[in-house]
Every structure is written in structure tokens, then in C-alpha cells.
Amino acid sequence: MASGVFLLVRPKTLRRPILPDALQPEPPAGALRLELDSHALRCNWKTLDCLSGTARAAAAVKADGYGLGARQVVPILREAGCEDFLVAHFSELPDIVGLIDPARVSVLHGPLNPQDVAYAVALGVKPVINSPFQARLWRAGGGGACDVMIDTGINRLGIAMSDLGDADIRALDVDILMSHLACADEDSALNELQRKAWEEARTILSHVRASLANSAGIVLGSGYHGDMTRPGLSLYGGIPRPELANRIEQVVHPQAALLQVRSIDVGDGVGYSSTFIADRPMRIGTIAMGYADGFLHCWSDKGLVTAGGKRLRTLGRVSMDMTVIDLTDAPELAEGDWVEAEYDLPNAAAATGLSQYELLTVLGKRFSRNC
Ligand SMILES: *Cc1c(COP(=O)(O)O)cnc(C)c1O
DSSP states (O other): OOOHHHHHHHOTTTOOOOOOOOGSSOOOOSSSEEEEEEHHHHHHHHHHHTTTTTTTOOOOHHHHHHHOOOHHHHHHHHHHHHHHHHHESSGTTTGGGGOOOGGGGETTTTOSSSSHHHHHHHTTOOOOOSSSSHHHHHTTOOEEEEEEEESOOOOSSSSSGTTOOHHHHHSEEEEEEOOOOSSTSSOHHHHHHHHHHHHHHHHHSOEEEEEOOOOHTTTTGGGTTTTTEOOOGGGGTTTOSSSGTTOOOOOOOEEEEEEEEEEOOOEEEEEEGEEEEOOOEEEEEEEEOOGGOOGGGGGGOOEEEEEEEEEEEEEEOSSSSSSSOTTTTTTTTTTTOEEEOOOHHHHHHHHHHHOHHHHTTOOOOOSSEOE
């Protein structure tokens, strides 16, 4: 009898089997989402393409589409009419090559070894050649159409003007001859110097298309346009120069769910180090977004979220996975409801000291990205 009972008891060591990936249930949507305004993204590309005059606007989709999700933004940009795309690393290609003509994809960092070259050749993408070393690698691996980056004064990455006569550079089959502006978001004398050097490079090295301007460079004038412009930031709502204000729309809307609502009394502290102390009884809420999601420590006591048209401030320190908000003006908000962080890029940059670029690329992996 005793042994029969014994058999019914599940031994403590018996665990559920580990599920192979294919059998795992889909996780639920979760408490964080990055809403992409696809209409705004399309409009921004069209605006920048239009401001580029006779040149066509490409799209920089490096760094996972500036943090928005390359898989999400590329189809929308294509639909808007964009044909040329730029990434920085070869590792960024798997996300997007199935979505676009690989012959119109440029890899800005260029190849560093024969494996990079073989990969570019296998996919049919163009490396951007940045040095005689990269030109030799590319030619040794079979070569073919590529782009070149000429360094006209940023002194970062690109072929020096003095290397334009290099035999391996001259032997390249160049689609886009590009250079990159160091100070396009400022009124700097360097802009014109770089433009002239780029014009000079165009007369030395044969190529199909020429390109100089990033988002800010587009509004420096038609002399900066060439055949193709390369906006990134402003596609996604960034405004690097006043000329672009009122023309570029916000694309990213970070949203988080309320995990818990509570009441606190006068003198109660909120969050790590109790940096916020209530001076009256308050109703507060905890949202599922923290610095691990890109809502960095610099937002502590500075963030604003909106819900139902009301603006609610954040209280105390941002934690890794959570931030506390003041629900005084929104008594109707309950656990499970959603709020949206105010994330207008110029204002967010002014509030935090982060650049508009950082505010985008820092947005974390835990946001669901749908549009
Ligand atoms: C990132 C990048 C761009 C896009 O610049 P934005 O300032 O984001 O518009 C264009 N060209 C090159 C070479 C880049 O690295």
C-alpha cells in the first residue's frame, strides 16, 4: 500500500522538459511598445527627397534603423519611394537584405578581411571602400561595383584626398562617390571647404553617382545635393537645423503600461535614494519602462508622460525596469492602462542633454516594435 501512494507523488527532481524553440508559445505583447508613426516616416522621407531637389534621397538605416527597427522602417521607406539604403556593419544586413535590392545597399564601414568581402559578394551588396587597404581587399576578392567614401575634412573614415591617385583606388568600379560633412548642423566654414574638396574628388575619380549631404546637409543648398542625399536622423523625426523645423514630424512614440498604482503620504519617498519626497498625500503609478529600455537616468525627475491628453511628470530616479509617475491629475488611470513618454526629439534633447541621435539609438530591445 505504501509503495502505491509513493508512486503517485511526483519526485521533486522531475521538471518540465526544456522546450525546443519551435515548440515555445509566443510571448504576450508585453508592457512596452514603440509605436512608429508610419505615415510620419513616409512623409519625412518624401519631404527630404523633395528638399534634395534633383537628387534622390537614400535612407541611413544603420544601428537597427536608428533604434526604431530596421525590419520595420525599411518596408515603409521603400513604399515611400526610397531605393538606396545604408548600414554601417555587415552584421546589420541579415535584417534587411530580404526586403530590398541588395545592389542598392551600401555598407559604410567597408571590408576588413576576406570574409567580409566574400559575404558582400555572396549577398550582392556594395561595400563602401574607405582606404587603399580596403580597395585591395575588395579587388583581391573579386570586387565589382562598390561605393567610396572620400574624407574631405571630418578625419574619421574615408580615403584621403592625397590617396585618390592610388592605383587600387583608381581601379575600383565606383557607383556612389561620397563624402561626409563634419559640421552640417552648424554654420561652419568647413561645410563649403568640404563641398569644394568633394567637387574636386568628383573630377579625379570616375563614378556613377555623387553624394555628400546627411539630413542637415540637405538644407545647406543645392550645391550639396549631387545625385543622392543620405538622410538618417530627420527620417526618424530629428531636427538638426532650424530650416527643418515644422517640416519634419515625430515618428517614435514610446509607450509603457502601468504596473501598479498606490497612494503615498506626506514625507514618503519614491524610488532609489528617495530623491522625491511627497509634500502632500499623492496617488502615484509605476510604469514598465526604465533605463535598460533607453529611458536613461538623465530623465530622473524630468520626464513627462501623457495619458488621455493629460501630462504627468515622472517622480524620483528612473530604475532599470521601472519609472514612477504622478497620477494626481489622472485619477482614472488604473493598472494595465498605457501612458506615452513625451519624446519629441528636439525637446527631449534639451531636457536631457542627450543628442537626438542618442535618444533614438538608445531605445531598447524590450519595446515591441509594430507599425
Ligand atoms: C549616419 C550617416 C548618415 C546619416 O546622417 P544623419 O545625420 O543621421 O542624417 C549619412 N552618411 C553617413 C556616411 C553616415 O554615417
